[in-house]
Amino acid sequence: MTWRAISDSPYPVAYAIRRYGAYSARVEAVKMLRYHLFVDSMPTEDIPPLTVEQINRMLGRGLHSSTLQLNLSALNEIGGARRGCVARVNGVVGGVQGV
Numbered sequence: 001m002t003w004r005a006i007s008d009s010p011y012p013v014a015y016a017i018r019r020y021g022a023y024s025a026r027v028e029a030v031k032m033l034r035y036h037l038f039v040d041s042m043p044t045e046d047i048p049p050l051t052v053e054q055i056n057r058m059l060g061r062g063l064h065s066s067t068l069q070l071n072l073s074a075l076n077e078i079g080g081a082r083r084g085c086v087a088r089v090n091g092v093v094g095g096v097q098g099v
Contacts, residue, residue, distance in 0.1 A: 009015045062068065
Protein backbone atom coordinates (compact mmCIF):
# COMPACT_ATOMS: atom_id res chain seq x y z
CA MET A 1 0.00 0.00 0.00
CA THR A 2 1.44 3.33 -0.94
CA TRP A 3 1.13 6.63 0.87
CA ARG A 4 -0.88 7.99 -2.05
CA ALA A 5 -3.61 5.39 -1.50
CA ILE A 6 -3.76 6.25 2.18
CA SER A 7 -3.77 9.99 1.61
CA ASP A 8 -6.53 9.69 -1.04
CA SER A 9 -8.78 7.99 1.52
CA PRO A 10 -11.45 10.25 3.07
CA TYR A 11 -10.28 9.17 6.57
CA PRO A 12 -6.54 8.44 6.39
CA VAL A 13 -6.02 8.22 10.15
CA ALA A 14 -8.86 5.73 10.60
CA TYR A 15 -7.53 3.71 7.67
CA ALA A 16 -4.04 3.62 9.16
CA ILE A 17 -5.41 2.54 12.55
CA ARG A 18 -7.47 -0.26 10.96
CA ARG A 19 -4.49 -1.38 8.89
CA TYR A 20 -2.22 -1.43 11.94
CA GLY A 21 -4.85 -3.42 13.88
CA ALA A 22 -5.17 -5.94 11.05
CA TYR A 23 -1.39 -6.28 10.81
CA SER A 24 -1.10 -6.80 14.58
CA ALA A 25 -3.86 -9.40 14.53
CA ARG A 26 -2.11 -11.21 11.67
CA VAL A 27 1.20 -11.27 13.54
CA GLU A 28 -0.54 -12.67 16.62
CA ALA A 29 -2.34 -15.31 14.52
CA VAL A 30 0.95 -16.44 12.97
CA LYS A 31 2.48 -16.72 16.46
CA MET A 32 -0.42 -18.85 17.65
CA LEU A 33 -0.29 -21.07 14.55
CA ARG A 34 3.42 -21.67 15.06
CA TYR A 35 2.88 -22.40 18.75
CA HIS A 36 0.10 -24.91 18.05
CA LEU A 37 2.17 -26.56 15.31
CA PHE A 38 5.06 -26.88 17.76
CA VAL A 39 2.83 -28.38 20.46
CA ASP A 40 1.11 -30.75 18.01
CA SER A 41 4.48 -31.93 16.72
CA MET A 42 5.82 -32.85 20.16
CA PRO A 43 6.35 -36.58 20.73
CA THR A 44 4.03 -38.10 23.32
CA GLU A 45 4.98 -41.79 23.26
CA ASP A 46 7.51 -41.70 26.12
CA ILE A 47 5.59 -39.32 28.39
CA PRO A 48 3.80 -41.04 31.30
CA PRO A 49 0.23 -39.96 32.13
CA LEU A 50 -0.30 -37.35 34.83
CA THR A 51 -0.79 -38.54 38.37
CA VAL A 52 -3.72 -37.42 40.51
CA GLU A 53 -1.31 -35.37 42.63
CA GLN A 54 0.02 -33.50 39.57
CA ILE A 55 -3.52 -32.79 38.34
CA ASN A 56 -4.62 -31.51 41.75
CA ARG A 57 -1.52 -29.28 41.98
CA MET A 58 -2.22 -27.75 38.55
CA LEU A 59 -5.89 -27.19 39.39
CA GLY A 60 -4.96 -25.64 42.73
CA ARG A 61 -2.55 -23.20 41.16
CA GLY A 62 -5.03 -22.28 38.44
CA LEU A 63 -7.97 -21.80 40.80
CA HIS A 64 -5.99 -19.63 43.21
CA SER A 65 -4.42 -17.38 40.58
CA SER A 66 -4.87 -13.64 40.97
CA THR A 67 -6.30 -13.30 37.45
CA LEU A 68 -9.03 -15.84 38.11
CA GLN A 69 -9.84 -14.27 41.48
CA LEU A 70 -10.10 -10.84 39.83
CA ASN A 71 -12.41 -12.21 37.12
CA LEU A 72 -14.58 -14.00 39.68
CA SER A 73 -14.95 -10.85 41.77
CA ALA A 74 -15.93 -8.91 38.64
CA LEU A 75 -18.52 -11.58 37.80
CA ASN A 76 -19.92 -11.35 41.34
CA GLU A 77 -20.24 -7.57 40.97
CA ILE A 78 -22.01 -7.97 37.63
CA GLY A 79 -24.32 -10.60 39.13
CA GLY A 80 -25.17 -8.29 42.04
CA ALA A 81 -25.95 -5.42 39.71
CA ARG A 82 -28.08 -7.71 37.55
CA ARG A 83 -30.04 -8.95 40.56
CA GLY A 84 -30.62 -5.33 41.62
CA CYS A 85 -31.95 -4.44 38.16
CA VAL A 86 -34.24 -7.48 38.11
CA ALA A 87 -35.60 -6.53 41.54
CA ARG A 88 -36.29 -2.97 40.38
CA VAL A 89 -38.00 -4.17 37.20
CA ASN A 90 -40.08 -6.63 39.19
CA GLY A 91 -41.05 -3.83 41.58
CA VAL A 92 -42.10 -1.58 38.71
CA VAL A 93 -44.02 -4.36 36.96
CA GLY A 94 -45.56 -5.45 40.24
CA GLY A 95 -46.61 -1.87 41.03
CA VAL A 96 -48.27 -1.50 37.63
CA GLN A 97 -50.11 -4.79 37.94
CA GLY A 98 -51.29 -3.97 41.47
CA VAL A 99 -53.10 -0.78 40.36
